[in-house]
Amino acid sequence: MSSLSIESVQLPFLAQRLDAVREFYHLIIGLDEVDCADSQRLRFALGEATLSLSPVDEVSRAVRPDYLAIRTRAYDDILARLRQAGHHPVCSLPQASPRVMYVKDPSGNQLAFMG
Numbered sequence: 001m002s003s004l005s006i007e008s009v010q011l012p013f014l015a016q017r018l019d020a021v022r023e024f025y026h027l028i029i030g031l032d033e034v035d036c037a038d039s040q041r042l043r044f045a046l047g048e049a050t051l052s053l054s055p056v057d058e059v060s061r062a063v064r065p066d067y068l069a070i071r072t073r074a075y076d077d078i079l080a081r082l083r084q085a086g087h088h089p090v091c092s093l094p095q096a097s098p099r100v101m102y103v104k105d106p107s108g109n110q111l112a113f114m115g
Contacts, residue, residue, distance in 0.1 A: 006049040009068050013042070013107035015055035020106040025051070028085045029078060046070070053107075067102070067110035075099055075115025089113075 013021045022042055025031045031044035031051065042053040051068070072078060082089050082103055089103040098114045105111060 006046070008052055009046070010054065011068065011105075011107075011109045012056040013053045013105070013109070015040070015057060016104045018042070018055065021053060024085075024105050025106045027113040028087070030074065030083050032080075044087075057065070067112050069112040069114060071098075071114045073115065075113060078113055 018040075021031070025044050026033055031046060032085040034043040034045050034050060036052075040055050044051040044053075046090075055087070079089060079091070079101060087103050089101040091101040092099050101113050103111055103113070
């Protein structure tokens with residue numbers, strides 16, 4: 001078994017969507033924001049790792065294979081909050097193991113939640 005784990009994940013976000021991105025990760029997903037010396041960047045605690053989001057003027061519209069996978073015990077709660085907030089996650093069948101849902105954040109970064 002590997003002793004490696006995620007230390008941090010770096011994703012871009014559209015600078016003009018700062019408030020929407022902050023709300024998405026903090027209020028909808030439920031991550032705690034971590035103080036950051038750079039007032040433009042956003043940082044969130046992700047278990048023992050850190051999710052860092054850096055502002056950009058433009059996000060590539062090209063198809064990208066990258067996404068952040070998050071294992072969670074709160075799968076149903078996150079799914080309900082996403083739907084309540086107007087997001088439309090794509091989910092595996094309820095009997096799948098593990099259950100997986102895919103959703104994009106306000107800047108188009110794809111997330112996979114596994115529960």
